[in-house]
Structures are given as C-alpha cells and as structure tokens.
Amino acid sequence: MKTPRLLALLPLPWLRPAVLAGALLAASASVVGAPAPPAARPPAPVPALADTATRPLPADRATALPTRRPDAARLQELRGQREFDYAEAAPRLSAWDLFWARLWQRVQDWLQQRSYTHFWRWVFYALFVAAGVFVVLKLLQVDLTGVFGRGPRRAPLAYEAAAENIHEVDFTARLAEAEATGNFRLAVRLGYLQLLKQLADGGFIDWQPNKTNHAYLAELPAQGPLRTDFREITRQFEYVWYGELGLTAGQYAHVRTGHRALAGQLAGAPARRPA
Amino acid sequence: MEPTDFTPESAPLTPPTPAVGNDTPAAESAPAPEAAAGFAPRTDFAQLAARAEAVRAEIGKIIVGQTDLLELLLTAVLADGHVLLEGVPGVAKTLMAKLLARTLAVPFSRIQFTPDLMPADVLGTSIFRQNTGEFEFRRGPIFASVVLIDEINRAPAKTQSALFEVMEERTVTQDGTTYAMQEPFLVLATQNPVEQEGTYRLPEAQLDRFLFKLRVGYPTLAEEVQILQGHHAGFGGASLESVQPILSAADLGALRAQVRQQRVEPNILEYIAKLVGQTRAHKALYLGASPRASLALLNGAKALAALRGRDFVTPEDVQFLAPSVLRHRILLTPEREMEGGTPDEVVQQIVQSIEVPR
Numbered sequence: 001m002k003t004p005r006l007l008a009l010l011p012l013p014w015l016r017p018a019v020l021a022g023a024l025l026a027a028s029a030s031v032v033g034a035p036a037p038p039a040a041r042p043p044a045p046v047p048a049l050a051d052t053a054t055r056p057l058p059a060d061r062a063t064a065l066p067t068r069r070p071d072a073a074r075l076q077e078l079r080g081q082r083e084f085d086y087a088e089a090a091p092r093l094s095a096w097d098l099f100w101a102r103l104w105q106r107v108q109d110w111l112q113q114r115s116y117t118h119f120w121r122w123v124f125y126a127l128f129v130a131a132g133v134f135v136v137l138k139l140l141q142v143d144l145t146g147v148f149g150r151g152p153r154r155a156p157l158a159y160e161a162a163a164e165n166i167h168e169v170d171f172t173a174r175l176a177e178a179e180a181t182g183n184f185r186l187a188v189r190l191g192y193l194q195l196l197k198q199l200a201d202g203g204f205i206d207w208q209p210n211k212t213n214h215a216y217l218a219e220l221p222a223q224g225p226l227r228t229d230f231r232e233i234t235r236q237f238e239y240v241w242y243g244e245l246g247l248t249a250g251q252y253a254h255v256r257t258g259h260r261a262l263a264g265q266l267a268g269a270p271a272r273r274p275a
Numbered sequence: 276m277e278p279t280d281f282t283p284e285s286a287p288l289t290p291p292t293p294a295v296g297n298d299t300p301a302a303e304s305a306p307a308p309e310a311a312a313g314f315a316p317r318t319d320f321a322q323l324a325a326r327a328e329a330v331r332a333e334i335g336k337i338i339v340g341q342t343d344l345l346e347l348l349l350t351a352v353l354a355d356g357h358v359l360l361e362g363v364p365g366v367a368k369t370l371m372a373k374l375l376a377r378t379l380a381v382p383f384s385r386i387q388f389t390p391d392l393m394p395a396d397v398l399g400t401s402i403f404r405q406n407t408g409e410f411e412f413r414r415g416p417i418f419a420s421v422v423l424i425d426e427i428n429r430a431p432a433k434t435q436s437a438l439f440e441v442m443e444e445r446t447v448t449q450d451g452t453t454y455a456m457q458e459p460f461l462v463l464a465t466q467n468p469v470e471q472e473g474t475y476r477l478p479e480a481q482l483d484r485f486l487f488k489l490r491v492g493y494p495t496l497a498e499e500v501q502i503l504q505g506h507h508a509g510f511g512g513a514s515l516e517s518v519q520p521i522l523s524a525a526d527l528g529a530l531r532a533q534v535r536q537q538r539v540e541p542n543i544l545e546y547i548a549k550l551v552g553q554t555r556a557h558k559a560l561y562l563g564a565s566p567r568a569s570l571a572l573l574n575g576a577k578a579l580a581a582l583r584g585r586d587f588v589t590p591e592d593v594q595f596l597a598p599s600v601l602r603h604r605i606l607l608t609p610e611r612e613m614e615g616g617t618p619d620e621v622v623q624q625i626v627q628s629i630e631v632p633r
C-alpha cells in the first residue's frame with residue numbers, strides 16, 4: 001500500500017502508522033455509529049515544509065545488514081530425515097494389483113460411455129424377468145431352497161416307507177396258510193386287516209395308511225352294534241398284535257368267530273360314505 | 276402375575292379322565308365290560324390307576340380343565356422326564372407345576388430365573404470356612420427332587436448351561452467333586468414364548484433334555500366362566516394348601532419300574548424310528564430330532580399306555596405324544612418360518628406321512 005501524501009509530510013516516520021490508525025478509527029466510527037456530520041468542511045491546510053515536500057528520502061545503502069544462513073550440517077541432517085522428504089514415490093504394483101486396476105479402469109470407461117444411460121433400463125428388464133421366473137417356479141412348486149446352499153440336510157432313510165395296500169392282499173390264502181402253520185397271531189392280524197378292507201369297501205371308513213385303529217372306530221356310526229363289535233375286535237387285535245399275546249387255538253377260534261360275525265354284519269349292511 | 280383360576284371346592288370340576296385317552300378316538304379304548312379272558316393287562320395297574328386318579332383329583336381342586344395337559348404331565352412323571360411348559364402369561368403354567376409338585380411327597384424347590392442369575396446361584400458354591408480352614412460346598416436350589424424353574428428363558432445361555440449336566444446325568448460337578456441327585460429328580464420349567472419381551476431362546480442342547488414341551492393354552496369359554504365363578508365366590512390362594520401329597524419317592528419308583536416293563540412290539544419301535552428319522556429328511560426342517568427324541572418317544576409311550584391301562588404300546592400312544600416330544604427338538608428352515616409354518620404342523624405332516632404298523 002502506498003503511503004498517503006499527507007503522512008509523508010510528517011517529520012518522524014515512526015509516527016506515520018499511529019496517525020494512520022487513528023484516522024482510520026475515526027473514519028470507521030463516523031461511518032458505523034456516528035450520525036452524519038452536518039456539513040463537510042474542507043480540512044485545514046497543513047503547512048508545507050518546503051525542503052521535504054517533494055523530495056523522497058535517499059535509499060540507505062550504507063547500513064550493513066547481517067545475513068543469516070542455516071547451519072549446513074543441520075540442513076544436511078534434516079534433508080536426510082524421511083519426515084522431510086515430500087516427494088512421493090509411485091507405489092510398485094504387483095501383477096494382481098495391475099490386473100484389478102486395469103479391470104476397474106475398463107469398467108469405469110464402460111460406465112462412462114453413452115450406452116450407460118440405458119443401463120438401468122436393462123436392470124429393470126432383468127428384475128422383471130427374474131420375478132416372472134420365480135412366480136412360475138412357485139406355481140409349479142419347484143423347491144429351490146438348496147440352490148444357495150441353505151437347504152436342509154437330506155439324510156437318506158435306511159428303510160422303505162411304502163404303504164401296505166390291503167386291497168392287494170389275498171387274505172383267504174394267507175389266512176389259511178397262517179392257520180395251517182399255527183401262527184394264530186398272524187392270523188388275527190390278517191383277519192383284522194380283512195375287516196378293515198370290508199369296512200373301507202362298504203364306505204364305513206376312509207382307509208388311509210396313517211390312521212390308527214381308533215381313528216377308524218371313530219368313523220363308524222355312533223349308534224348300533226357295528227361300533228361296539230369293532231371296538232371289541234380292535235381291542236383283541238391290539239392285545240394280540242401290539243401286546244404280543246400268545247394265543248391258544250381256543251382263543252383264536254373265539255376271536256375268529258367275532259371276525260366272521262362282523263363280516264356278516266357288513267355284508268348285510270347298505271354301503272355308505274364315511275362321515 | 277399369578278394366575279387366578281381357582282375353583283370353588285363345591286363347584287363341579289371337570290371330571291378327571293379315566294385311564295384312557297382324551298381325544299375322541301382314544302376315548303374309544305375303554306375296555307368293554309365283557310372283556311374276554313386273556314385279553315386283559317398282564318401287569319396289575321390298579322395301584323398306578325388309583326394314584327393317577329388321586330393326583331388328578333387333587334389338582335382338579337384348583338385347576339379347571341387342562342385334562343390333556345395333566346395327562347401329559349403325569350406321563351412325564353412316570354417316564355422320568357423333565358417338562359417344559361410354554362404359554363403366555365396368566366394361563367396357570369406355574370400354578371399347574373406347583374400343584375403337581377405338591378402332589379409328590381418329595382423335596383421341592385423353586386428357582387425364579389432372572390437375567391442376572393449366575394450358575395452358582397443354581398448349582399451351589401464353595402465357601403471358605405475359617406474355623407476349619409477348608410472349602411465347603413453349599414448346595415444350590417437344584418438339589419431337590421422336584422425343581423420348579425419359573426420363567427426359564429429369562430436367564431441367558433450361561434446360566435442355562437449350568438443345567439446341562441444335572442438334567443441329563445443327574446449329577447452336579449463342582450470343584451472336581453461330583454454330587455449325585457437323589458431320586459426322583461424332575462425339572463418342571465415354565466417359559467413365555469420367545470416372541471415375548473425380555474426372553475432368550477433356550478440352547479438346543481438344553482431343549483433336547485426336556486422330555487416334553489407342553490403348550491398351555493387358553494381355557495374354553497365355559498372353563499373361564501367357571502374360573503370367574505370360583506374367584507368371585509372368594510376361593511383364593513387358600514385352596515392351594517388343600518392339595519395333599521399323593522406319591523412318595525418309593526411309590527413313584529415302583530410305578531416307574533412297572534412302566535419300564537411295558538411291552539413294545541418291534542414294529543412300534545420301527546414306527547418310532549421312522550417318525551424321528553423323517554424329521555432329519557424333511558425339507559421344511561433345518562435341524563431334525565436326535566436319537567434322544569426316539570428314546571423320549573418310547574419312554575413316554577410306555578408311560579402313557581400304562582396310564583391308559585394297557586401293558587403294551589400302540590401307535591395311538593406314539594402319535595399322541597409325537598408333537599410334545601418333537602416340537603422343541605426340530606428347527607424350521609428360515610423359508611418355512613417366513614411362510615408362517617410351525618413345528619407342530621411339520622410334525623403333523625410327518626405323522627400323516629408314515630404308515631401305522633398293523
């Protein structure tokens with residue numbers, strides 16, 4: 001900043017900053033807070049000093065200024081320290097890093113192409129198609145739980161769970177065989193299964209391999225001798241088959257008579273649909 | 276909050292089911308009066324039936340309904356198994372467990388599980404005796420014959436782990452010394468569903484140690500009216516004191532010995548194995564049941580058959596117990612859970628998919 005001309009008239013140079021600061025403070029006070037002066041009067045003329053008014057001070061070239069130099073040894077020491085080395089060396093990239101860097105560069109270049117503007121449109125198309133495929137698979141009940149490795153562990157079963165079909169068993173032949181060999185326990189079982197077949201054929205029960213004997217009992221009409229007789233026959237069968245009761249020939253004959261009586265009832269009863 | 280389903284002693288209670296099943300088909304298994312000679316139990320279950328009837332009557336003084344639950348609890352007691360009772364607050368889980376414990380004339384203790392409970396609070400701890408200069412083991416509340424653990428899933432897994440050894444091996448090992456529990460040893464635990472606030476899921480290893488997980492549901496309308504009538508008539512907690520002990524430790528030991536001798540046909544054993552094995556192959560299950568579940572199903576079925584007056588197990592017994600034995604031992608896949616499936620549904624599917632042996 002150039003020194004104002006009036007200040008240059010001051011005889012003592014070290015007074016110039018003080019005068020200048022005072023003038024600035026007074027000016028700012030008048031601008032910010034003070035009311036405007038009533039009328040600007042021209043400043044009183046400063047008496048000019050004829051011998052210093054227009055002649056600049058001569059440059060002082062005689063005073064010797066001491067030049068300070070940093071200690072060379074210290075400077076050399078600092079130069080050797082890593083903390084003061086501001087030059088960054090380029091990192092050495094491995095082949096793997098170079099591969100990824102180039103790959104991402106390619107991707108970046110691709111994303112910056114004009115065709116990228118259509119990118120989201122293709123994403124939406126893909127999502128729409130995936131949702132459609134998912135709905136179709138769900139409708140077809142295709143199990144995809146194992147695709148992502150989160151499916152249940154499938155343990156192979158070491159047994160056959162095939163249902164026994166009472167409608168395919170030749171009861172007459174097998175009963176005769178069991179009775180002939182004295183296997184009354186098996187004969188009671190076959191006789192009971194034969195009765196179940198007759199009940200299913202007559203529409204009294206809904207045959208399902210997973211149903212228990214008492215489930216069939218509950219399906220029979222609540223009133224009438226059918227349920228009572230079947231209950232007793234079921235009780236006998238359970239004692240013989242599940243209870244591993246050894247039967248004498250007389251006991252078997254008693255059981256078999258009950259079976260035949262119930263079969264006779266079923267043969268004479270009109271067919272119906274189970275409740 | 277303690278449930279308030281007290282019943283007036285004068286009011287007619289739901290009559291205890293006789294020694295037969297409780298659902299419609301099982302109710303048909305009552306022996307006909309004209310039972311032919313030879314087709315009768317070869318074991319004398321008169322004592323067992325009388326004691327079971329007495330226990331039902333005692334508990335029936337207080338509890339309205341819950342006949343299925345009571346039968347399953349008696350089954351667990353006879354099968355020497357621990358029981359986990361689950362239900363929302365206020366359905367008399369704790370009351371039922373307390374009443375059952377009162378009918379057993381054996382040492383009883385109750386532990387209220389809280390989030391800050393420590394294993395030593397359950398098992399016991401060693402204290403230093405200055406006069407002898409030795410450590411002495413002070414037994415915790417687990418050292419009783421019937422232990423009621425209330426709100427078991429409010430304690431974290433660290434405390435639950437303390438129960439692993441004692442529930443399975445019936446011993447407690449502390450400072451290198453193993454202490455055997457006295458017989459009988461029965462843990463009755465109650466818990467709120469895990470969806471409730473402030474509960475933890477029990478570790479699978481601990482759940483597997485419970486013979487049954489029983490769900491305690493809401494009473495029917497008629498039962499609730501009966502509860503209200505009883506409460507309104509002024510029968511408060513005093514009725515609890517009227518429940519008398521029925522079974523001593525020796526009685527229970529003898530009845531359990533009878534149960535262990537029940538007959539089980541090989542096809543029934545295979546049926547049990549198929550049911551449990553199917554849980555390991557079912558596509559809706561992430562974790563299937565362990566062989567301990569098969570043993571639980573077998574032991575439970577033997578006890579249930581005895582309660583129903585038979586000396587042999589039928590598929591009916593197995594089917595009846597399958598949900599209570601398996602529901603806490605299986606884990607649904609996340610997909611099935613998100614679809615709203617439940618373990619009971621899966622167990623039902625499995626039961627329906629396997630042929631009944633006959």
